[in-house]
Amino acid sequence: MMSKLLATVKKEILLLIRDMVGLSILFLMPMALIFVMTLIQDSAFKTMNEKGIPIVFVNSDKDSLGILIEQGLRNNALCSFHDSIDGQPATAELALKAVGEGKFLVGIIIPKGATEAIRKNVTELVSETLNTEEPTVEKTAPLKDSVEISILIDPVAKKSFLLSVTSNLREFISEIKTKIMFQTFSDQIEEVIPGKSSTPKNAYNKSQIITYKEIYASKSEDKIVPNAVQHNVPAWTIFAMFFIAIPLSGSILKEKNEGSAFRLHTMPTPFLLLVNGKIIVYVMVCLIQFTLMLSVGQLFLPMLGLPALVLGNSLMGIFILTLATAFAATGYGVLVGTLAATEHQAAIMGSLSILLLSALGGIWVPSYVMPEMMRNISTWSPLNWSLEGFYKLFLRGGHITDILLDAFKLMVFFFATMAISYLYNRKKRTV
Amino acid sequence: MSNPAIIEIQNLTKTFKHATEPAVDGISFSIYRNEIFGLLGPNGAGKTTTISILCGLFPPSSGKVLIDGKNLHSELPSIKNIIGIVPQDIALYPTLTARENLEFYGSMYGLFGKDLKDKIDIWLEKLGLTDAAKRQVSTYSGGMKRRVNLIAGVLHNPKILFLDEPTVGVDVQSRNVILEHLKAINLTGTTIIYTSHHMEEAEHFCTRVSIIDNGQILTQGTPGELISNNAGSTNLENVFLNLTCRKLRD
Numbered sequence: 001m002m003s004k005l006l007a008t009v010k011k012e013i014l015l016l017i018r019d020m021v022g023l024s025i026l027f028l029m030p031m032a033l034i035f036v037m038t039l040i041q042d043s044a045f046k047t048m049n050e051k052g053i054p055i056v057f058v059n060s061d062k063d064s065l066g067i068l069i070e071q072g073l074r075n076n077a078l079c080s081f082h083d084s085i086d087g088q089p090a091t092a093e094l095a096l097k098a099v100g101e102g103k104f105l106v107g108i109i110i111p112k113g114a115t116e117a118i119r120k121n122v123t124e125l126v127s128e129t130l131n132t133e134e135p136t137v138e139k140t141a142p143l144k145d146s147v148e149i150s151i152l153i154d155p156v157a158k159k160s161f162l163l164s165v166t167s168n169l170r171e172f173i174s175e176i177k178t179k180i181m182f183q184t185f186s187d188q189i190e191e192v193i194p195g196k197s198s199t200p201k202n203a204y205n206k207s208q209i210i211t212y213k214e215i216y217a218s219k220s221e222d223k224i225v226p227n228a229v230q231h232n233v234p235a236w237t238i239f240a241m242f243f244i245a246i247p248l249s250g251s252i253l254k255e256k257n258e259g260s261a262f263r264l265h266t267m268p269t270p271f272l273l274l275v276n277g278k279i280i281v282y283v284m285v286c287l288i289q290f291t292l293m294l295s296v297g298q299l300f301l302p303m304l305g306l307p308a309l310v311l312g313n314s315l316m317g318i319f320i321l322t323l324a325t326a327f328a329a330t331g332y333g334v335l336v337g338t339l340a341a342t343e344h345q346a347a348i349m350g351s352l353s354i355l356l357l358s359a360l361g362g363i364w365v366p367s368y369v370m371p372e373m374m375r376n377i378s379t380w381s382p383l384n385w386s387l388e389g390f391y392k393l394f395l396r397g398g399h400i401t402d403i404l405l406d407a408f409k410l411m412v413f414f415f416a417t418m419a420i421s422y423l424y425n426r427k428k429r430t431v
Numbered sequence: 432m433s434n435p436a437i438i439e440i441q442n443l444t445k446t447f448k449h450a451t452e453p454a455v456d457g458i459s460f461s462i463y464r465n466e467i468f469g470l471l472g473p474n475g476a477g478k479t480t481t482i483s484i485l486c487g488l489f490p491p492s493s494g495k496v497l498i499d500g501k502n503l504h505s506e507l508p509s510i511k512n513i514i515g516i517v518p519q520d521i522a523l524y525p526t527l528t529a530r531e532n533l534e535f536y537g538s539m540y541g542l543f544g545k546d547l548k549d550k551i552d553i554w555l556e557k558l559g560l561t562d563a564a565k566r567q568v569s570t571y572s573g574g575m576k577r578r579v580n581l582i583a584g585v586l587h588n589p590k591i592l593f594l595d596e597p598t599v600g601v602d603v604q605s606r607n608v609i610l611e612h613l614k615a616i617n618l619t620g621t622t623i624i625y626t627s628h629h630m631e632e633a634e635h636f637c638t639r640v641s642i643i644d645n646g647q648i649l650t651q652g653t654p655g656e657l658i659s660n661n662a663g664s665t666n667l668e669n670v671f672l673n674l675t676c677r678k679l680r681d
Contacts, residue, residue, distance in 0.1 A: 007538030011527070018526035018567070259522035263583065266486040267539040268511035 004269055008277025015251060016281060022247040026285055027292060030240025034233055034296050038306060041228040052080035053165060056104040056152075058090045059083065063115030064183075065147075068176045069108070092150070099152040106165060107152030114147040118177060122184040149173060233297035233309050234390035235363045238383055240293070241286045241325055242354045245333035248282050249346035252337030271425065275418075279330050286326030312393045317400040321393065324410035325386040331417035332382070338421040357381045362388075385409045436461035436497075437591060437622050438485065443494035445480050445646075454480040456646035457494070467613075467623040469637035471630070471667075473675050477646040478626045482593050485624070486516055499590060512540070515589030515621075519596040521576045522583070525569035529560055529579045532568060533586060540587035547586075554582040557612060574605030581609055585616055592616065594625045598632065610636055630668035640667070642674050649674045 016023065057073060059066035074081045082104065085094045095107040151169060153162055255261040264274055297309030311318065336353070340346035358364060360374070361383030367375055378384050389406035392398035439461050446453040455477045462468045470478045484491050485498070487507045496503035498510045523532045530551060537547045555561045558578040568576060581597060594613070598606040610632070617623050627633050633640060634654045641651040650657060654667050661670045 003543050004538055004541070007535055007543075011524070011531070011535045014527055014531055015524060258525070259518050259520035260524060262488070262518055262520070263516060263522040263536070264539065265488055266511060266514065266516045267536075268508060268541070269539045 001273065005273055005277055005280075008274055009280050012251075012277050012281035016247075016285070019247070022250070026240075026244060026247060027289060029243065030236055030289060030293055031296055033236040033240065034293060035301075035304075037236055038228045038232040038301060039304065041232065052076075052078055053106060054080045054082065054104045056082045056085060056090050056095045056098055056107045058092055058095050058107070058109040060092070060112040061110040061114040062112075064180050065115040065118065065176060066110040068179070069110060069173060072172060072176065073108075096152055099154050102154055102156055104152075105154050105157055106162075106169070107150075108169065109150040109152070111148060111150075114149070115180060117147045118180050119184045122181050123188055126185060126188040147177075227307050229297055229301055229307050229309050230394050233293060233301075234394055235387055237290055237293040238325060238361075238386045238390070239354070239358050239363050240289055242329045242332060242358065242383060243351075244282055244286055244289075244329050245336050245354060246347055246350040248278065248330065248333030249337030249340060249350050250343050251278065252334065253340060253343045253346050257343070271422070275334060275421070279327075279334070282330045282333065283323070283326040286329055287322060290322045290326070310394065312395075312397055314393055314399045314403075317393050317398070317403050318390075320400065320407050321386065321389045321403045321410075324407035324414075325382075325389075327414040328382045328386070328410040328417075331414035331421075334421050335417040338424050358383050360384065361386075382410055382413045385413075435464060437464045437499055438462040438624070439495075439497040440481075440485075441495045443481070443484065443496060444492045445477075445484060445489075446492045453492070453646050455484070455491070458643070458646070458648050460641060460648060460651060462622060462624060463639075464622055465617065465620060467617055467625060467636060467638045469633045469640035470624060470626045470643060471628075471633055471640055471671060472626075472643040473628075476644045476675070478643055479595065480646075481643070482595060482624065482626060486514060486593055487511060513590040514593065515584040515587065515591070516593045517581050517584035517595065517597050519599060521568075521580050523568045523576065523579055526567055528565050528567055529555065529571075529582075530564045532579060533582055536583040537586045542587055550586050551582075554586060558582060558608060574601040577601045577605060577609065581612070585621075588619070589621060591622045591624065594623060596627050596629075597625070598627070598629065606632075630666070630671055634667035642671060644675045 055073060057070060059070055061067075070081075070083070073079045083090050085098045085103070088094065090098075090107075092109050095104075095109060098104055099107040151166055153166070252261075255264070265271075294309065294311070298311075299308075302308045332354075333350070336346050336350045340349050358381075360378050361367070361381035362370075362378055363383055367378040367384060370378060385406045389403040392402045392406075396402070441459050442457045443455055443459070444453050444457050445455040458477075458481070470481060472478045483489060485496065485503070487503065487510065490504065499513055501510055503510060523529075524535075527535070533551045533554070534547060537543075537551065542550060551564075552561070555564050558581070560575065560578055560582075563571065563575060568579060571579070577597065577600075584594075585592060592613075597613070598609055601609070613623060613636070625633070625637060637654060639651070639653050640657065642649045642657075650660075650670075652660070657670045658664050658666060661673055664670045664673060
């Protein structure tokens with residue numbers, strides 16, 4: 001029986017290496033996917049980082065708030081600051097039009113009298129608190145009680161990205177406002193309390209007692225930093241491994257259509273042995289695919305200026321999870337090859353179902369941003385089990401015990417696909 | 432026929448799911464050792480269904496089949512060791528060479544090592560394929576593919592050989608070579624069950640024929656017996672047309 005299995009394995013290897021197109025799909029496609037997707041995602045952020053987010057600034061205030069915000073934006077590497085549009089000084093109308101046309105991603109309009117309004121509010125507050133007359137505020141022009149800063153947004157820009165940009169802007173503007181308020185407050189105290197010349201200096205700085213530190217809650221002793229490489233290499237490798245279903249199902253259907261399967265069914269060789277030969281070869285292909293993809297992540301992506309892939313703590317965990325993923329992908333290929341009637345049908349059925357399973361599995365869009373119903377469905381995708389497992393190893397610094405359940409689920413999926421294929425084949429032959 | 436039966440078929444019926452009529456309708460006949468038995472019939476007559484059942488591809492709806500004394504239903508794995516099949520379609524891997532194809536199929540019959548290599552060499556030599564043995568089958572002519580297709584079915588010296596139109600679409604030279612070697616195989620003790628639409632070929636090749644239509648055996652005997660028993664017939668084709676009518680089949 002072992003000799004027959006080896007003969008089947010040899011035959012499958014020969015068929016595979018003679019199919020150059022199929023081989024290139026198996027190896028070059030995932031490599032290209034990793035290169036392209038990682039570069040796109042990385043460069044999208046890098047371009048923003050290097051050139052800065054194009055911001056048009058309209059300062060109608062001309063006082064402390066406007067000046068400080070302008071200084072802050074000019075000095076911020078994340079921003080590409082503009083206060084003129086096509087050679088003309090930026091105005092609210094011009095800025096609105098330019099942002100609408102996509103010339104700038106964001107526009108900021110500081111209204112006239114914004115600083116004065118802040119000062120007035122503080123002065124009133126101090127006066128009310130100390131029950132004194134307003135000593136210094138001119139009563140000529142009525143001042144606004146609130147200040148409305150307009151943030152113009154390019155309608156084409158992605159909402160999630162803009163949310164992060166505008167949140168940072170709000171925080172920044174709010175900080176400047178607070179600084180002005182502190183300064184005004186200090187000045188007022190000094191003015192309304194005679195002899196109180198020793199008001200606290202740097203009151204604002206002294207108030208900044210809360211600082212923030214971002215720590216990635218990884219178990220790894222290595223400092224795994226989540227980045228495009230850590231996310232993309234496992235994701236696209238899993239996608240490519242499952243894409244093996246297409247050549248594998250094609251190979252099964254070729255045998256059916258070219259008559260080899262007919263001959264094989266008349267031979268004293270069990271069906272499972274013939275299928276096992278295929279499984280062994282295609283699992284090996286998956287493992288080679290995975291090794292190649294890791295090499296791309298560790299060796300080639302750094303050559304393009306991307307961070308190198310960090311493998312985490314458990315090589316054995318990676319091997320077990322890869323093996324389980326390879327079995328699941330191969331089992332899926334056998335199932336598609338069994339259920340489809342023609343190669344064309346298998347190619348469509350295989351590619352569409354893998355695209356669907358990968359979308360559900362969080363390969364294209366992380367499952368945590370999906371609506372709850374889709375998140376629940378996502379947990380039924382074998383690609384999700386594999387991806388979650390690899391994220392545990394590559395991002396969370398997990399160990400072998402952390403991925404055992406994922407590997408187990410993938411193996412159950414493999415056995416389920418094999419059982420369905422076997423029963424379907426048997427049923428078809430007993431009609 | 433003095434030889435004992437190697438295949439005994441009793442009331443064999445096969446009705447496919449959703450079909451209104453049975454494809455094989457209660458046929459009974461025997462095939463004797465060392466015969467070249469022709470199973471002839473128009474398209475849809477039931478001959479491929481009968482051969483597929485005998486090869487173990489699918490079970491009958493009812494009836495009993497004994498092959499070399501073994502029950503097809505209960506002893507299929509051991510029966511598979513003694514049968515060979517040469518299907519009508521070229522059942523070969525086009526991107527493998529002839530030798531690689533034969534090594535694989537031979538292995539599936541339990542042939543390995545020197546024994547397998549020697550058998551392949553002998554057959555390739557017999558059928559004039561030694562020089563082309565290292566070429567991929569996809570580069571072969573139709574006749575060459577048919578010859579490799581034949582070798583894949585006989586490499587393990589089967590007791591019973593099923594031939595489904597083994598010479599369809601080949602030139603006269605290839606057909607002669609194939610038929611000569613089939614006769615030689617038969618002389619070594621292999622029983623041959625043969626289907627064809629080529630009546631002249633069947634008349635000269637078969638020792639006994641059975642004409643089947645609508646899933647039923649219409650007549651059976653040596654080609655000479657059938658011709659002489661059917662008044663006005665001068666050859667097997669006349670007999671066949673008289674029995675199965677001249678109406679076109681789907």
